[in-house]
Every structure is written in C-alpha cells, then in structure tokens.
Amino acid sequence: MIKLIIFDLDDTLYNEIDFVYGGFMEVAVFLSNKYEINKDILFKDMVEILNSQGRGKIFDYICEKYHFEENIGNLVRIYRHHKPKIFLYNDAYEVLEKFKAKYKLGLITDGYKDTQWNKIKALNIEKYMDKIIVTDDYGKEYWKPSIRPFQMMLEYFNIKPEEAVYIGDNPNKDFLPCKELGINSIRIIRPIGDHMNTFLDEKHEANYNIKSLLELENILEELK
Template sequence: MIKALIFDLDDTLYYEKEYVLGSFKEVAYYLGNKYGKNEERLYCRMKEILKASGRGKIFNIICEENNFNEDIKNLIDIYRDSKPKLELYEDSKQVLDWARKQGYKLGIITDGCSKVQWNKIKALNLEKLVDKIIVTDDLGKEFWKPHQKSYINMMKYFCISKAECVYIGDNPNKDFIGAKKLGLKTIRIIRENGDHIKVLLNEEYEADNNIVSLLELRELLENNRLE
C-alpha cells in the first residue's frame, strides 16, 4: 500500500523557468542602475542568450557586450539571493491538497544550490504543504541525485518501506535511476514546458510510468494501479 508521495521540485511542481527569469530581472536591475543602461533591454538580451546558448555564460556575455567591469561572482550572488514570485502548477496545488486529506505522507527531494532551492521552497510556501523537504546540496554535492542517500533518508524519516512510496520527477538523467535501484516505484511527469521534456533514455533511466499531469497520479492512486 502506498503511504508516501515523494516529489522532485523544479519542473515537477512548478515551472522552474519562472525563477530563472525573475532572477534575471534582478540582475538586470542591478546592472542597469549601476551602469546607466536600459534594464529591460538587458533582461531581454539575457533571455535571448538563454534560448540560444543555455545558462552557462549568460552574465559573462552580457558584461562583455556592454563593457561592464563587473565581478561575475557578484552577479551570481544576486541571482542566487533573488526571491521572485513563484506559483505552483494548478494540478500540483490540487494533488498536494488532496493527498494530505487522504493521509499520504508528502516529501520533496531537490537538487541545486541550497540557497536557491530554499528560496524557491519558501516562495512556493511548500514547507506548509509537505511533511519533509530534502535539499541534497545540504548533504553535500556528492549526494545530489542520482545518489540514493536522499531517498533512504526520506524513507527513514517516514518509517516506510520501498514498497510504500512512489517518487515523481521529470528528469530521467538523474531522477529515477537511484530510486529504482532501491526498489521505489517511479513516475515521470512530462509537462508542456521544462528542460527535459524531450529527453528519452533507456529503461534503466526512465520511470516505471509516465504522466502529463499530476491529476493522473491521483487516478493511479485511487484505482490502486501503483500497488
């Protein structure tokens, strides 16, 4: 019998790009005011670079293009310290509320810089919605998924067996392989938007089930199709 639902955070419970864009705005505001540049143009340029090249060197490129004499680490700190407004997906709100009323234990396991992840968690008010949150960076970067430690810690906290919990995430590169090796049931949510929606890997990395909405998770549980 399933007793606990353990979720990934980014692009599983909310659209992670909202955080990225909100943080870009704060960096653009800082640079615009410091150097007398149009912050909206800086922000739009950051979005263009993100779309074309990914996240790696966005602030470097912005500074090079505008001849900003800026410490990139300072811009990264502004990005990581930002607290943009975030919203859970509507189906996330519904299913978390339903699951709590049904008596399920609720957990979150998330990778990423600890400061950033906790800012997201607080912005989404998740500490009031779930029972246990593990930011793997707090354990040490070597324990980021797919390491099994966070899953084991969550099961110990809830005093449940591997057969009594299911893990729901979006990224087959890391979300499911550790959980599956432990014997947890796994579900991949493939939403309309997200960094990993087009990633398809072999069976070792993919989840046991795929869904496109957390409302499908509710149906699986109500129909005892995860037992």
C-alpha cells in the same frame, strides 16, 4: 500499498523558468542602475542567450557584449538570492491539497540550498510536506542521482521502497536512484521545461509517464 509520495520541486511542482526570469530581471536591474542601460534590453538579451546557448555563461556573455567590468560570481549571487515570485502549478496545488490527509508527503530537491529554500518559502509548501530534503544541505554527494537522500527519506518514515513513489521531471538524475532502491517512479512531462524533450534508456526512465499530476490518483490506485 503506497504510503509515501515524494516530489521533485523544479518543473514538477512549479515552472522553473519563472524563477530563472525573475533572477535575470534582478541582475538586469543591478546592471541597469550601474551602467545606465535599459533593464528590459539587458533582460531580453539574457533570455536570448539562454535560448541560444543554454545555461552556464549567460552573465559572462552580457558583460562581454556591453564591456561591463563585473565579478561574475557576484552577479550569480544576485541571481541565486533574489526573492522568487513563483507559483505552484494548478495540478500541483490540487494534488497537494488532496493527498495531504491521505499520504505522507516528501520533497527531494537539488540546487543551491539557499536558492531552493527561498523557492520552498515562496511557494509556501512546507505546510504540505512531512519531510523536506534539500540535498545541498548535506553536501554535493547527496545530489541526485545519489541514492542517499532517498534512503534518508525512507528511513525517516520507516517505509519500504515499494510503499513509496517519486515524481520528477528529469530523466538524467531523478529515476536512477528510484530504480536502484525499488521506489516507484513517475515522470511528469509538461509543455514547458528543460528536460521535457529528453528521452533516455530504460534505466534512466520512470515506470510511468504522465502529463498532469492529476493522473497520479489512477496510478496510485493501480499500485495498490
């Protein structure tokens, strides 16, 4: 019987690109005020670099293009500490409301701790979660695919792995620890998200794939 439902955060409960764009705009405004270049042009450039080069060096490219003399670390800080304007996906809101009374609910999320906590506050999901683990609070060795945050979660509730499910979107790291511990795993494949077109070998993939969190009820029924 399933007693505990654990969720991933980014791209599982809300659309991470909204956070990314919000951070870009914050940096664009900062640079725009300093160098008198239109913020919307800078923002559009950042989005184009993201789409063509991926993450990692976006602010380096911008500074190079416009000959800005900037400390990249400072721009990253502005990005990471911006106040996010993000919203739960409709299906996420619906299942959290529905499952709150029925199951124990948990959250395991990677990413810089201040950033992840800002997202959690902005989404106002602490009221749903019986236990939140921001892996970065415990150190880099707790980031997925480490099994440690999952062990912590099970120990906190004193629940067996087979009584828990984890729902995430990233086959690179979300499901390996679940498979290792025996936690049921479910992959959400949404229309938008960095990992939606990534398909790996069996040990990286979840036990179930879904397109909407509304499909969870049937799977939980099946796992009974």
